[in-house]
Amino acid sequence: MANNFKEASVDEITQVMQQAQTAFEAYQQTSIEQKSVFLEAIAAEIEALGDGLLQKASEETNLPIPRLTGERARTTGQLRMFATMLREGSWVEASIDTANPDRAPLPKPDVRKMLTPLGPVVVFGASNFPFAYSTAGGDTASALAAGCPVVVKAHPAHAETSEMVYSAIKKAIVSSNMPGHIFQHVHGTSFESGKALVQADETAAVGFTGSTVGGLALLQYSSQRKKPIPVFSEMGSINPVVFLPDTLNKNAADLAAQYAGSITLGMGQFCTNPGLMLAIEGDGLYSFLDSLGKGIEAIKPAKMLHAGIHTAYQKKSHEALAQDGVKVIQKSAVEAQDIEALPTVALVSGKTFLANPLLHEEVFGPYSLMVNCKDEQELLKVLKSVSGQLTTTVMGTDEDFAAHKALLQLLPSIAGRVLFNGVPTGVEVCHSMVHGGPFPATTDSRFTAVGTNAVKRWVRPVCYQNCPDGLLPLALQNANPLGIWRLVDNEWKK
Amino acid sequence: MANNFKEASVDEITQVMQQAQTAFEAYQQTSIEQKSVFLEAIAAEIEALGDGLLQKASEETNLPIPRLTGERARTTGQLRMFATMLREGSWVEASIDTANPDRAPLPKPDVRKMLTPLGPVVVFGASNFPFAYSTAGGDTASALAAGCPVVVKAHPAHAETSEMVYSAIKKAIVSSNMPGHIFQHVHGTSFESGKALVQADETAAVGFTGSTVGGLALLQYSSQRKKPIPVFSEMGSINPVVFLPDTLNKNAADLAAQYAGSITLGMGQFCTNPGLMLAIEGDGLYSFLDSLGKGIEAIKPAKMLHAGIHTAYQKKSHEALAQDGVKVIQKSAVEAQDIEALPTVALVSGKTFLANPLLHEEVFGPYSLMVNCKDEQELLKVLKSVSGQLTTTVMGTDEDFAAHKALLQLLPSIAGRVLFNGVPTGVEVCHSMVHGGPFPATTDSRFTAVGTNAVKRWVRPVCYQNCPDGLLPLALQNANPLGIWRLVDNEWKK
Known part of the structure; x- marks a missing residue:
């Protein structure tokens, strides 16, 4: 599938991934509010592209304007949903087990756990959703919300649409004062560029939506890595x-x-x-x-x-x-x-x-x-x-x-x-949605690609043992300064 | 590493895994209370083996009796902790988004989500924890709690100890009226038996604790499968x-x-x-x-x-x-x-x-x-x-x-x-513990091998859309008959 964009070379991809890693470190220093504002700014900049974006997408995908209008709303809605999720804060699954110094035979330490971002995420968008599962789609939005930099390989079938969305994200990066490489965009029509993205040292996780052949190829590339990484491929289904x-x-x-x-x-x-x-x-x-x-x-x-x-x-x-x-x-x-x-x-x-x-x-x-x-x-x-x-x-x-x-x-x-008593087409974007399933629907049935829980693909838990209160992340401090739901000694509290 | 037990053949392993799959279906029909009683019965039967178990383990591992006494307590404690977790019930992460038929442009469906077991889990125990990370250790206890059948490959270095613990589990299966093959035990000193266990069609997930060489071999076997499965290998660390x-x-x-x-x-x-x-x-x-x-x-x-x-x-x-x-x-x-x-x-x-x-x-x-x-x-x-x-x-x-x-x-x-200001040796078994970490500490940093969250390795989310209340699993019914913590329209409620 050819288009007018230059294929990224392996060297360029290496550089892109190194830049993503540097951006990761800077992004971790930004606040929850800054990240939320950033996600909202992407949504606003996409809307600011106006009808031109819809027309370009329709030209490239043959999808009708009303459908694309709805899909754009879903895409900006998802970005804002993840901003809301960040501000609400309980997605980090904060849990606290307080100490018991008098326990015999050994004292019980204070242990506190929360989720933390994995690192640079590579996203391969879908041909059938030029907005909602592509450049600024659910994988990108959930990974940025998680705290991960994102590198998108534009889908060759709607590469110009992807460039337009990328221009909106770039504006949001500037206006929100985010690290320049927190989001990067490469073109590629070959399996080689996909392989280089999956096998780069810095790549911490992969999100893919598309064909079984494509999804399994990425999994195969990943299995050749020295350091294994999670690959979440959503590869379709016959939906009985x-x-x-x-x-x-x-x-x-x-x-x-x-x-x-x-x-x-x-x-x-x-x-x-x-x-x-x-x-x-x-x-x-x-x-x-x-x-x-x-x-x-x-x-x-x-x-x-x-x-x-x-x-x-x-x-x-x-x-x-x-x-x-x-x-x-x-x-x-x-x-x-x-x-x-x-x-x-x-x-x-x-x-x-x-x-x-x-x-x-x-x-x-x-x-x-x-x-x-x-x-x-x-x-x-x-x-x-x-x-x-x-x-x-x-x-x-x-x-x-x-x-x-x-x-x-x-x-x-x-x-x-x-x-x-319904139809499977139409996927509600909400907390309880599971858009995933046993292989070959996806490569990891333990996660969902739609809804707030999509963020869980890009994070891992870290616990702190006997950490002085002032040194803990805000989500785990005694006073609960973020006011989030937390599991404290086995009770959910806010 | 030779011992007196006969190596399971590939044919025997095929049969064992088929039996595990059949047991999986039967096990799903048992109640939460039955599963809890089963886990507690395993703990009690291990205790009933008395000093003979400690002596055998000490003979095989050179670990001193006091250390083994402590490890046995941790093992039975873990089994009882998972029974408590099952009865408490919120580990299933029940979440409910109620319908809004008046929403425009499309009505909002009722969507409800909870965790459900993956299927047969294969466990490779550790040489250094003959009880707590072996036959009836954390992987087994968490998988049985999740609702998964377990097949353990006995560690060749303490195969007789493993047989004794297996005898205790068999008694618990009978007294708790569980499916006969809900737990199975095979011997093997070769990489071949490990390969056959990982590559069996019915195997849904793998838990391993041991060397980097062993853990990576299992990951490699798994990457050759047609159907990918999660492999959680915990492979050690230098703990700076x-x-x-x-x-x-x-x-x-x-x-x-x-x-x-x-x-x-x-x-x-x-x-x-x-x-x-x-x-x-x-x-x-x-x-x-x-x-x-x-x-x-x-x-x-x-x-x-x-x-x-x-x-x-x-x-x-x-x-x-x-x-x-x-x-x-x-x-x-x-x-x-x-x-x-x-x-x-x-x-x-x-x-x-x-x-x-x-x-x-x-x-x-x-x-x-x-x-x-x-x-x-x-x-x-x-x-x-x-x-x-x-x-x-x-x-x-x-x-x-x-x-x-x-x-x-x-x-x-x-x-x-x-x-x-502490020492890393000693791992508290609690909700907030994370015994895991980035590769090469483990093959999947998104999970923990110790604490209640260890159960999350063996489950996947399922959601129900517009399901009549009476047909929902108890955890998701309107009246909350299990009395568990649930996220209902974005509020944690009990």
């Missing part, structure tokens, strides 16, 4: 949705309308796209498929993000549809032109799905496969056969839930987020 | 201790007595042993060295854990002492016999230390090297030159601390635990 019998019988048309929309939202270019549906054979299912087909037929093709993604969609969807036993339910009634994607839903039996691993693979685009299971046992088997997922969803009535206990127990074991 | 000038001038004799004890405690066979000391040249330092020499001279050699560790100590200490510019301060006055270790302290200049990486390596045993720095700048340089550490300690008066701000800022960047 189970439709239970009673709701299919009662609500087939409504469910179909909801899912025709979710499958084709943003031309299916979401990692939470419902690429797999499961149901038990019956009239409810056929009625649902009939309505779903009509819904899909009515949805017009639209341009995908770039030619590479379109080619992959063509290849993967044709491959899936060519498998024995796979039947097209419906495609869009309008022919796809150029790099447009053709919305498509297909049907396969549980038995065939279980026997053919190719059908388990993600088809990134407006595509979903319904697995027609002969009974609940087969449905559970199908669900167990798919790998780790970002989300899994169950659609059902109270009667359904009462009748399918084993299914409900299984769901949390395969995904980071379990939804009830 | 900085002695500041004012305290050296005022308290040289007391400091020396404290450190002669810490350096030789348990014949130095602790990962928190103070293997590196730093000070600025001056009369205080010379007076300290004089007293320290007298202290070390008076300490008698004692047998090390096993012949392999003794051989390594001989080799590493001779190698270090043979380096240009390294001078012995003092050795024990008594000759070492058989596999006894000879307590030894040595001295080197800052300049020589900085130029010779071999001097940065751990010498596992009753050995410590004092680095005589010409000024504070050199001392900071020496401290920055050492790699990641479990602990770092500063000894100083208030005057010292006021005069050495840059040093105090540096300390948390190199270690998981920062101590003031």
Whole structure:
């Protein structure tokens, strides 16, 4: 994927990472308030770029302006959310165990713990979110909030948009009086530049959003390092949705309308796209498929993000549809032109799905496969056969839930987020969100890429033993000068 | 390292891991109270083994009975601590963001998050803690508490002790009515059995305590897996201790007595042993060295854990002492016999230390090297030159601390635990303890191996979106039936 920017050389990357390390030391001397103001300034400078930013992003990604307007709001909202989190302060997980000098046989020391930043974080943004998962997206915002310098490799598919966002961050660095290299931006279209970024001595952690191939390559580069570092790759998912019998019988048309929309939202270019549906054979299912087909037929093709993604969609969807036993339910009634994607839903039996691993693979685009299971046992088997997922969803009535206990127990074991009677597309940015999940959804299921807890990827705990009060970080001092929630001798206190 | 037990074959390990996976599913159906009772039963059954267990461990490890008595108490204490943690319940980090159906442009869903177990955990225990970091040690206790089945590879150096502890766990499994394979025990003296355990499909995480070579081998095996898993290797440390000038001038004799004890405690066979000391040249330092020499001279050699560790100590200490510019301060006055270790302290200049990486390596045993720095700048340089550490300690008066701000800022960047006016040997088991640190102290600085937070290595977050209240796990239900601390709409509540 070529663009007009010069590829960073390995030497340049070495220098960038050394500068990041120097900035790390300076950044640790800035106050919580200064960091918060900095994050807010980035948000304001992005807004100040105005419609020009939206137009550039739309040109580069083919995403419509209203969608990009919403994504920009999410991006600036995330930056401000992390500023609020910093000021609120309890994210550092301060905990205090006070001393007991009289304990026998040994006195109990005073031990206090909090989270501290890891160091320079390298971020590889996503093609499908030019704002929210890119240059100033969730990885960058959470790492800067954590106290880590950030180096972003611009996504080649929207490198000019990335440059514009970078210009906004540079202005914020100046106006907030931050270390000049607290955020740096490099271009690269090759795996070599990614390798150099991951393998630099100073790199302390990596955040990636994108394809399985890309995410695993970074993990592989990292495993060749002398000093291991955490790599958080978020690599997508087929997001299984189970439709239970009673709701299919009662609500087939409504469910179909909801899912025709979710499958084709943003031309299916979401990692939470419902690429797999499961149901038990019956009239409810056929009625649902009939309505779903009509819904899909009515949805017009639209341009995908770039030619590479379109080619992959063509290849993967044709491959899936060519498998024995796979039947097209419906495609869009309008022919796809150029790099447009053709919305498509297909049907396969549980038995065939279980026997053919190719059908388990993600088809990134407006595509979903319904697995027609002969009974609940087969449905559970199908669900167990798919790998780790970002989300899994169950659609059902109270009667359904009462009748399918084993299914409900299984769901949390395969995904980071379990939804009830909704669609997986759309990820709420909040404390409790888990946008992560067992491999291959991510490389480390213990963390989330969305929500305030995304900051936890870039920090480690440090404890202080018998430290004089005045020398402790503010978060751990007796008087609680930051006024934050802390676990003090096993009680949460403020 | 040979013993009388049959090495588990790769086929046997495959079967063991499959059994662990089956036990995982059954274990998830047991209640919090059942798991707590199980952990307590293990503690009671270990105590019921009586003096026979202590004698066997002493035979196998050469550790004295009083030390083993203390370690047994710590081990049973840890098991009971995790039972208490389960009943208290807030370790699951329950958080709730309630819905707002009126929010524009999109309604806000109800999202609730908690921690859930990863799956079967493989534990490789330590040679130097036959109870507390072995068969029923901290890794096992925290993994069972998390809800994970455990497979322990017995340490070959105390395989009979491990069998005895295993017999206690088996009794507890029966009396607590737990799945038969919730804990399994295999023998192996080869790297092959370790590899098979790490690479089994069902293995979800690995805990290791021991040498750098062993810990890195497991990480390497894990990097060859198709599905990546977390590997937490705790691999030791040289635990730098900085002695500041004012305290050296005022308290040289007391400091020396404290450190002669810490350096030789348990014949130095602790990962928190103070293997590196730093000070600025001056009369205080010379007076300290004089007293320290007298202290070390008076300490008698004692047998090390096993012949392999003794051989390594001989080799590493001779190698270090043979380096240009390294001078012995003092050795024990008594000759070492058989596999006894000879307590030894040595001295080197800052300049020589900085130029010779071999001097940065751990010498596992009753050995410590004092680095005589010409000024504070050199001392900071020496401290920055050492790699990641479990602990770092500063000894100083208030005057010292006021005069050495840059040093105090540096300390948390190199270690998981920062101590003031104490010794690093001795690790308090509590909420705030961090027994971990940057590589090469561990393979993942984001976690601790000691204290309640050790459980966080074996869990991942799951969130539930718009889940009917009755279908939520108890920890997330509206009425808070477990009565636990939860973050509800950004407020901690009980």
